Amino acid sequence: MKRYIVLFFLAWLFWMLLTWSVSIDSVIAGAGVALLTTVIFGKYFYTSIYKLRQFRRFWMVIPFLAFFTWQAIKANLDVAWRVIQYKIPIRPAIIKTPLTVKTELARAILSCALTMTPGTIVIDIRDDFLYVHWIYVDAKDPDSYALNRIRKFERYIQIIFD
Numbered sequence: 001m002k003r004y005i006v007l008f009f010l011a012w013l014f015w016m017l018l019t020w021s022v023s024i025d026s027v028i029a030g031a032g033v034a035l036l037t038t039v040i041f042g043k044y045f046y047t048s049i050y051k052l053r054q055f056r057r058f059w060m061v062i063p064f065l066a067f068f069t070w071q072a073i074k075a076n077l078d079v080a081w082r083v084i085q086y087k088i089p090i091r092p093a094i095i096k097t098p099l100t101v102k103t104e105l106a107r108a109i110l111s112c113a114l115t116m117t118p119g120t121i122v123i124d125i126r127d128d129f130l131y132v133h134w135i136y137v138d139a140k141d142p143d144s145y146a147l148n149r150i151r152k153f154e155r156y157i158q159i160i161f162d
Contacts, residue, residue, distance in 0.1 A: 064156035075118040093137040095146040106161035
């Protein structure tokens, strides 16, 4: 029951931060959206509130967002440059990479973060492996190229979500 209450208040707080308004309409709409979110996704939320009380997880969100933003900017520029300069080679590949994150939530966040980075699309997660399509893979050693990029994301995600 506690996790539903925590999820409701986190979703409501997130709504209030997004709208940046304390009008009665916004507060009621936020409570409705938070309630709907809690009813639909409550069973997927943390089973133990203990993880939410670890402040180290919250503080790691800031460096993760900075890292993700920087990776997205670099990837956007790379893909845009490949479109403009059509002579730049692309070496697409689908690479099977072992995962170090354990929870389903951490795996979902990792796959979303990689997919939102231009030039990569997560195709599947099976067992302990992630299948990722890359627009450009270093031909010398594609597995280590992908593994190095994914491990950078996993470092943050393990601390926050595992």
